[in-house]
Amino acid sequence: MLLILEVIGLVLLGGYEFLQVDWRGIDLESQQDQAVELAVFALFIPSAVLTLLSALSFLFLQRRGWLLAAIAQGLSLAVCLWLYSWFQPGYVYPIMAYCILMILYLNSQDVRVVFRPGQSHQASHEN
Amino acid sequence: MKTESPGVEVKTALLRRFEPVIRSTTGDKFYPLDVEPYVRACSLWVQRPGEEAVCVVPGGELSLDRLAQQPMDEAGAVHFLKFTDTEDLGPNSRGGRLRMFRRRAKDRKESTRAFRAGRGRLARVGYFSRFVDALYSIALLARGRVPGESAAAASVAYERIMSEHENYRYHGRVLRQDGWVVLQYWLFYPFNDWRSGFFGANDHEADWEKVMVFLSESESGELRPEWVAYAAHNYTGDNLRRRWDDPEVEKVGEHPVIYVGAGSHASYYAPGEYLTELTLPLPSPLARVTRAIRTFWKTRLGQYVGDGEEDGGSGYFSIPFVDYARGDGLSVGEGGDKTWDEPRLISDPTPDWVSGYRGLWGLYARDPFEGEDAPAGPMYNRDKSVSRAWYGPVGWAGLDKVAPPTEMLEAILQQRADIVSRCGALRAEIDVKSRQLKKVGAELAAMRDRSHLDAPYKEGTRRVAELSGELDRLRGKLATDEAVSESLAEYSDRLRAGERDQARAHISRAHTPASEDELRVSRVAETWAAISVSLMLISFVGIAMFEREHLISMLVFSIAFFAFVEAGFRGRLVNLVSSANIGLAVVATLIIIYEFFWQLVVATVLVIGLYVLWDNLRELRR
Numbered sequence: 001m002l003l004i005l006e007v008i009g010l011v012l013l014g015g016y017e018f019l020q021v022d023w024r025g026i027d028l029e030s031q032q033d034q035a036v037e038l039a040v041f042a043l044f045i046p047s048a049v050l051t052l053l054s055a056l057s058f059l060f061l062q063r064r065g066w067l068l069a070a071i072a073q074g075l076s077l078a079v080c081l082w083l084y085s086w087f088q089p090g091y092v093y094p095i096m097a098y099c100i101l102m103i104l105y106l107n108s109q110d111v112r113v114v115f116r117p118g119q120s121h122q123a124s125h126e127n
Numbered sequence: 128m129k130t131e132s133p134g135v136e137v138k139t140a141l142l143r144r145f146e147p148v149i150r151s152t153t154g155d156k157f158y159p160l161d162v163e164p165y166v167r168a169c170s171l172w173v174q175r176p177g178e179e180a181v182c183v184v185p186g187g188e189l190s191l192d193r194l195a196q197q198p199m200d201e202a203g204a205v206h207f208l209k210f211t212d213t214e215d216l217g218p219n220s221r222g223g224r225l226r227m228f229r230r231r232a233k234d235r236k237e238s239t240r241a242f243r244a245g246r247g248r249l250a251r252v253g254y255f256s257r258f259v260d261a262l263y264s265i266a267l268l269a270r271g272r273v274p275g276e277s278a279a280a281a282s283v284a285y286e287r288i289m290s291e292h293e294n295y296r297y298h299g300r301v302l303r304q305d306g307w308v309v310l311q312y313w314l315f316y317p318f319n320d321w322r323s324g325f326f327g328a329n330d331h332e333a334d335w336e337k338v339m340v341f342l343s344e345s346e347s348g349e350l351r352p353e354w355v356a357y358a359a360h361n362y363t364g365d366n367l368r369r370r371w372d373d374p375e376v377e378k379v380g381e382h383p384v385i386y387v388g389a390g391s392h393a394s395y396y397a398p399g400e401y402l403t404e405l406t407l408p409l410p411s412p413l414a415r416v417t418r419a420i421r422t423f424w425k426t427r428l429g430q431y432v433g434d435g436e437e438d439g440g441s442g443y444f445s446i447p448f449v450d451y452a453r454g455d456g457l458s459v460g461e462g463g464d465k466t467w468d469e470p471r472l473i474s475d476p477t478p479d480w481v482s483g484y485r486g487l488w489g490l491y492a493r494d495p496f497e498g499e500d501a502p503a504g505p506m507y508n509r510d511k512s513v514s515r516a517w518y519g520p521v522g523w524a525g526l527d528k529v530a531p532p533t534e535m536l537e538a539i540l541q542q543r544a545d546i547v548s549r550c551g552a553l554r555a556e557i558d559v560k561s562r563q564l565k566k567v568g569a570e571l572a573a574m575r576d577r578s579h580l581d582a583p584y585k586e587g588t589r590r591v592a593e594l595s596g597e598l599d600r601l602r603g604k605l606a607t608d609e610a611v612s613e614s615l616a617e618y619s620d621r622l623r624a625g626e627r628d629q630a631r632a633h634i635s636r637a638h639t640p641a642s643e644d645e646l647r648v649s650r651v652a653e654t655w656a657a658i659s660v661s662l663m664l665i666s667f668v669g670i671a672m673f674e675r676e677h678l679i680s681m682l683v684f685s686i687a688f689f690a691f692v693e694a695g696f697r698g699r700l701v702n703l704v705s706s707a708n709i710g711l712a713v714v715a716t717l718i719i720i721y722e723f724f725w726q727l728v729v730a731t732v733l734v735i736g737l738y739v740l741w742d743n744l745r746e747l748r749r
Contacts, residue, residue, distance in 0.1 A: 081715060099715065
């Protein structure tokens with residue numbers, strides 16, 4: 001659920017940035033704002049796709065969902081940190097906060113134990 | 128308590144009855160031989176502090192008797208033998224040099240044909256270990272080392288000895304210790320070519336290895352094998368030892384089978400490829416800080432920290448070496464390709480060549496880590512102290528806490544009798560203290576609410592607490608002793624009924640060969656492991672030279688790339704992603720705190736206030 005929420009957020013942000021780009025007058029050297037918006041749009045696409053895939057994997061209780069979700073969080077956070085280091089746009093802070101919470105949640109003992117290799121199979125037998 | 132009783136014939140017969148079968152690995156060139164022809168082929172040298180090494184007895188003139196005299200001894204002097212001489216490969220002439228290179232090339236060719244290294248020594252360990260491994264190899268240039276042509280020269284000298292008189296011999300010793308009859312099989316190899324021949328840690332002249340069989344003696348005097356212990360590198364204790372009926376101990380009749388590490392000559396119970404890691408511990412303050420962070424992370428934040436051993440426990444990185452003990456080469460002993468010659472007995476009194484010569488049995492390479500220096504004889508360590516395997520073989524194998532079967536029942540009954548008598552004494556003490564406590568309690572009740580007795584009342588209260596604590600401790604001890612006594616009684620009943628302990632209960636960490644999964648490292652992974660460290664360093668240099676404008680971003684990107692590929696090959700992607708995420712989360716948290724410090728303080732206070740309000744209102748509504 002949290003992951004779906006994140007996908008929606010990232011898609012909305014990406015869509016907003018996408019609409020801000022003046023595609024006819026693009027010049028990466030001179031129009032910095034346009035370039036940033038394009039970069040944000042491009043950089044958040046993989047995160048959004050991975051997050052969507054991980055959400056689907058979680059729904060089907062597949063172990064690789066955890067890895068996909070973790071990679072997506074790391075990627076989002078890395079993009080946010082890179083954006084922060086260059087442009088400090090306001091929207092990176094909520095994304096960063098959200099990713100931090102998600103990382104702590106994904107790495108918590110209870111979640112890790114469920115998705116540890118061989119664990120889910122065993123658990124299903126016990127149940 | 129140690130006595131040596133049986134005669135020479137009896138000892139020899141005992142040794143021969145349980146003599147091991149050794150199975151070596153294809154490509155191995157050296158096998159156990161008698162020390163006498165080896166010593167005859169050696170020269171004796173002395174290295175005195177601050178001086179050049181001096182040859183005391185030239186090659187061909189040395190004997191076991193002369194060796195024991197240890198001439199020119201003084202404080203700090205190191206005596207050593209020299210087995211290999213490049214002149215063995217020809218005189219120091221152009222023709223001689225040519226012969227040496229031909230010999231080395233021939234040896235290398237034969238060795239390559241005979242021995243194929245297993246997959247992925249480097250692919251089985253991480254970047255840091257591989258980097259340290261490279262440094263270790265480079266350090267060999269600066270450290271003392273056995274010269275490159277020594278293995279070839281040793282091979283020539285060994286062939287010469289074997290052509291004069293082919294022999295496969297061990298040196299046997301029989302002794303009694305702590306109720307056990309110990310059979311020691313000392314195997315002497317003329318050369319350890321683990322590094323030059325099998326990608327191992329070291330090369331050195333001479334190699335003493337040992338195998339021990341521990342026998343128990345019945346009341347009728349019958350001897351029965353109970354335990355065996357094989358030496359592997361410098362390991363000692365319980366993990367070396369196996370019970371005779373352990374399925375891991377392979378036997379041919381009554382002869383235990385040893386799988387010998389190629390070049391290293393370490394002894395193993397099962398055939399296979401053993402990953403031996405030289406673990407380097409972190410400095411203790413750093414280790415303490417790391418432990419504290421791990422504890423905080425796990426207990427306070429409820430976060431996952433792996434299985435504990437993933438990062439090496441107390442040692443945080445290791446240099447990997449593989450010991451190939453495949454058992455597909457020459458075998459010596461019962462049912463093998465070669466049979467043992469009559470053993471050389473190390474009887475009582477100890478021969479002079481064992482007790483009198485405290486020097487090294489091969490070249491003294493002056494290696495500060497000692498890996499390239501030859502070992503001392505069976506009785507001594509390199510520092511000339513008496514070795515534990517010699518004076519206390521029972522303790523060396525961790526058997527000092529185990530009574531032989533014939534003494535076990537007696538030991539249990541004695542221990543139980545001791546505990547029962549201790550319980551009696553404890554009960555008497557408890558009785559006395561209990562009466563004392565009641566009297567003080569009565570005194571205290573009488574003094575209560577009387578202001579002029581405040582001081583003795585306080586003292587009485589303290590005394591009651593003290594006596595109460597003591598009684599509590601004594602009762603706890605009594606309960607434990609009674610439980611132990613009961614457990615000893617049950618254990619003795621089980622033994623009387625003929626039941627035995629589990630054969631492997633004493634083993635905490637068995638040395639096991641690499642599994643099929645570990646060996647199934649793909650060719651690509653292996654190639655990656657071989658080139659990745661160099662590739663990474665070269666890419667760093669490239670970035671520093673050509674991408675100075677984006678130095679940090681490019682370095683981060685390249686490190687991330689290498690780490691990601693590496694983790695993928697080693698199946699550690701989950702660990703890498705979690706670690707990277709945690710690092711990123713920490714940085715992001717710091718940024719958020721830095722940017723919104725006061726807002727966060729206000730929000731925290733607000734949240735706490737609202738929570739308290741909600742909690743109190745909820746209580747009001749009940």
